[in-house]
Amino acid sequence: MPATNSIEPRFDWTHAEITELFNLPFMDLMFRAQTVHRQNFAPNEVQVSMLLSIKTGACPEDCKYCPQSGHYNTELEKEKLMEVQKVLEEAQLAKEKGASRFCMGAAWKHPSEKDFPYVLEMIKGVKALGLESCVTLGTLNDEQAQRLSDVGLDYYNHNLDTSAEFYDSIITTRTYQDRLDTLSRVRDSGIKLCCGGIMGMGEEQKDRVGLIRQLSQMMPHPESVPINMLVKVEGTPMANVDDLDEFEFIRTIAVARIVMPMSHVRLSAGRQGMSEQTQALCFMAGANSIFYGEKLLTTANPEADKDMNLFNKLGITPEKREEHSDQAVMEAIADQVVKQEESKLFYDANA
Ligand code: SF4
Numbered sequence: 001m002p003a004t005n006s007i008e009p010r011f012d013w014t015h016a017e018i019t020e021l022f023n024l025p026f027m028d029l030m031f032r033a034q035t036v037h038r039q040n041f042a043p044n045e046v047q048v049s050m051l052l053s054i055k056t057g058a059c060p061e062d063c064k065y066c067p068q069s070g071h072y073n074t075e076l077e078k079e080k081l082m083e084v085q086k087v088l089e090e091a092q093l094a095k096e097k098g099a100s101r102f103c104m105g106a107a108w109k110h111p112s113e114k115d116f117p118y119v120l121e122m123i124k125g126v127k128a129l130g131l132e133s134c135v136t137l138g139t140l141n142d143e144q145a146q147r148l149s150d151v152g153l154d155y156y157n158h159n160l161d162t163s164a165e166f167y168d169s170i171i172t173t174r175t176y177q178d179r180l181d182t183l184s185r186v187r188d189s190g191i192k193l194c195c196g197g198i199m200g201m202g203e204e205q206k207d208r209v210g211l212i213r214q215l216s217q218m219m220p221h222p223e224s225v226p227i228n229m230l231v232k233v234e235g236t237p238m239a240n241v242d243d244l245d246e247f248e249f250i251r252t253i254a255v256a257r258i259v260m261p262m263s264h265v266r267l268s269a270g271r272q273g274m275s276e277q278t279q280a281l282c283f284m285a286g287a288n289s290i291f292y293g294e295k296l297l298t299t300a301n302p303e304a305d306k307d308m309n310l311f312n313k314l315g316i317t318p319e320k321r322e323e324h325s326d327q328a329v330m331e332a333i334a335d336q337v338v339k340q341e342e343s344k345l346f347y348d349a350n351a
Pocket of ligand 1: 062066106108109138
């Protein structure tokens with residue numbers, strides 16, 4: 001059922017107002033979040049994205065939570081940039097599994113001139129399949145943001161991670177302002193924003209409030225707001241931080257939903273470690289976007305099937321986006337394959 005009576009978003013939330021939301025009795029908070037959700041979205045639809053790491057590990061940044069950082073020894077297998085065709089095969093599988101958006105992540109400080117053209121080809125190919133495209137490539141300059149916009153990139157993911165005050169305890173190689181600058185370049189180039197943070201890194205509630213307030217001051221709000229639960233990885237400095245109470249995590253989703261009523265709030269990393277009941281409460285609180293697994297290497301993806309089972313139990317359906325006819329999709333794929341072969345833009349991993 002389409003949403004009606006949507007509430008106009010506000011950009012002037014105060015720290016005190018957001019704190020007050022966090023501290024509402026749980027049931028009152030959930031009721032309020034669910035009410036806002038129903039005013040703006042179909043209540044039983046969840047948008048499904050697929051995330052693929054197109055370049056893994058050896059990142060020069062020192063984000064303390066991240067197994068891809070070259071600063072920590074996490075025994076992660078490092079990989080160079082994937083071939084364009086391989087990425088598009090994964091995108092096709094994601095589409096067949098019901099994903100409407102394909103997100104490609106590269107562990108870079110910023111994209112290099114050498115790699116950038118391949119990423120542009122990936123975006124074009126993903127769009128030709130009828131999927132929305134999203135990339136996360138690190139810091140961007142004006143020209144790079146514009147080139148991504150020119151090939152029709154739908155979303156750029158660049159998280160703020162936490163509050164400005166807590167940020168320096170998490171990352172020292174890139175400033176909060178660097179992140180805000182990249183976000184405003186992306187916004188200025190006409191690409192939609194995917195921007196959120198990570199909960200459970202040892203931050204206090206005031207930092208969760210600070211993050212949501214920072215996001216709420218962006219005009220417009222980020223179209224997509226990932227709320228992640230820290231996944232503790234052995235070898236990173238955050239391997240042993242205390243767990244965040246799951247109710248506090250659910251509260252964070254509910255507050256994000258109320259403060260940014262038109263944004264898709266994504267239940268993101270950390271979901272696989274949650275019970276079905278916790279995930280259901282996150283959907284109740286207004287989360288309406290998820291990632292399917294990290295990778296779809298074969299058509300049988302147990303994680304994706306598990307997600308579909310949960311959707312069935314809850315009566316949730318994947319949010320649809322405008323579909324091309326099968327014929328149009330097949331033609332687009334064929335066209336892309338021919339173009340790639342001709343353009344010799346296959347990435348040579350040995351180069
Ligand atoms: S920039 Fe991204 S890939 Fe690199 S260490 Fe930070 S979170 Fe990990």
